[in-house]
Amino acid sequence: MSGPMEAAFYVAAAVAVVSTLLAISRLVAVHALLYLIVSFLSVAVVFYTMGAPLVATLEVIIYAGAILVLFLFVVMMLNLGTRDRDQERQWFSGAAWLGPAILSAILLAEVIYLIVSGATTGGLSATVGPKEVALALYGPYMIGVELASMLLLGAVVGATHLSKQEARP
């Protein structure tokens, strides 16, 4: 790694640390989740600067995309009710959105700069594409994929049991 890539790595890493610290120290769950999204995005940029664009994409799609949007939905749904609207107004009033927005802007500026300047990815010797990952997963690591499915089965059954609402008499 050298030059702009190295600088980009440290900036993105700093954003990751800052946003994670803010995520765990926020008192309102939705604010924490906003910082968590920024944290995932910055980790994606870190992967990108290390020369792993596929992992960066997956990080954005799966973590910042699917998983966190689910989180947000659930957190917001739990607060449905009479004070729903006031609460949401309160959540997004003032500077609550400012911190995550600034941090995301830093990341965006960084990515745009990297793309425009055409900096080469350092770190890893070869860029791994989706095809290689797929061949590895369904070749030598197939048992690992099967085990991951058993892990999900256990997690789903456990989560269902622990969170199930019993019908109260």
Place this chain on the structure above:
Amino acid sequence: MIADYIIPSLPLLLVAGTSVVVMLAVAVRRNHSVAFGLTLLGLAASFCSAFFVPVRQLGILLTVDRYGLFFIGLIAAAAMAVAVLAHGYLAEREGNKEEFYILLLVATLGAMVLACSSHFVSLFLGLEVLSIGLYSLIGYLRERPLPVEAGIKYLVLAASSSAFLLFGIALVYADLGTMEFSRIAQLAASGTNLHYDLLLPGVALILTGIGFKLALAPFHMWTPDIYQGAPAPVTAFVATISKGGMFALLLRYFSQSRLDLFSPVLVVFSIIAIASMFAGNLLALFENNVKRILAYSSIAHMGYVLVALEVGGQAGAGAVIFYLVAYFIMTLGAFAVVTVLSPRERDADQIDDYRGLFWRRPWLALGFTAMLLSLAGIPLTVGFFGKFYIIAAGAATGAWALILILVITSTIGLFYYLRVVVALFQKQTETEAAAPTRRRTAPAAALVLSVLTLVLIWLGVFPSPLLRIIQAAIHTLL
């Protein structure tokens, strides 16, 4: 495909398949006995298949050899005992019961994978499958405060220990470019491109993750709380299957990656073993809660096994496996008694619950006495031979300091085991005699306890058949 993969992995597939079958059965119709019966059937099939499955390397992730199959059999048998205990235990308690068996099977599968894994990827996946099952099993009685608290504690601590493990794996991979145990030994032996400043911290972090799971001394803080909070059959599972699977993995990792060639690792192992033996035995001295006493004693027992691991060689590996078998038998037996005695609203974990038990339920008290004496290492029990083989293996290689500490700490340990035994045989006071505590032991649980007691004494008198099986198992490992 079928001959290469399906048949050798049959013991694992049967457990995984049974968990899916139980889940589908629950979806069709909830029935506690059906879920229990299917679970028992699947585990028994897995146990039997371990005897005749061909030995083979499955891809790069799993090694199905005599050693792995031996532990698969041991884990399946222990899981059957836990399932039987849980059946009686859950029947008296609130909430859904069927999910317990699905989670039990998934967690058992994780432990079996650990016993067979020869690669960091399968190590981590097996560990996570085991842990995910355990989080929900520990907090299974979700309307009671203690199990939920224990479940959350375990979740936080196990997740952070997984982070240590992953970071360690990443460091080793960054240095050597491989995650296979045997390749690590080759590359480390060739000595080219080796950065000890990456490799050694990596190994240290991996040992931290493993040490947490085994509750070895600096990483043992969670043990008493989780043992106390978890439902008694789950505590038996955590104590035996979870730790047994992890120790099977540690022994394989230790021998295949030739960790004994790294002298700093051996020093760390000595320190951990000594700390575990002292911490476990000393902390248990002033404890009045039987589940916590057993928790501290398990820390000490893992320390004893670590001594045997460090001694290494044929004798050391044999002593490790023999002691683990002994530990499975006596720990399962002890928690079987705790389970059977637990009233509906709480677990029988106070030492007062056991006072005068002999005069009320003599057979149960005698079984518990046998288990406790074996844990203490009294002759004519399997625990005695376990310690004997560790000491013999240690003496052969001249590890006198470790042996001396083992003997000293075992003597300290005698005190708290005998404290419980004395309580069992105390004459009960009139108020206790008047209390209507007379309950019948469920026949299935009674069967498990008597089988465990008989095996305990049989192996304590006549250990050579087991030794022969163990010799064959470690033959492929070393």
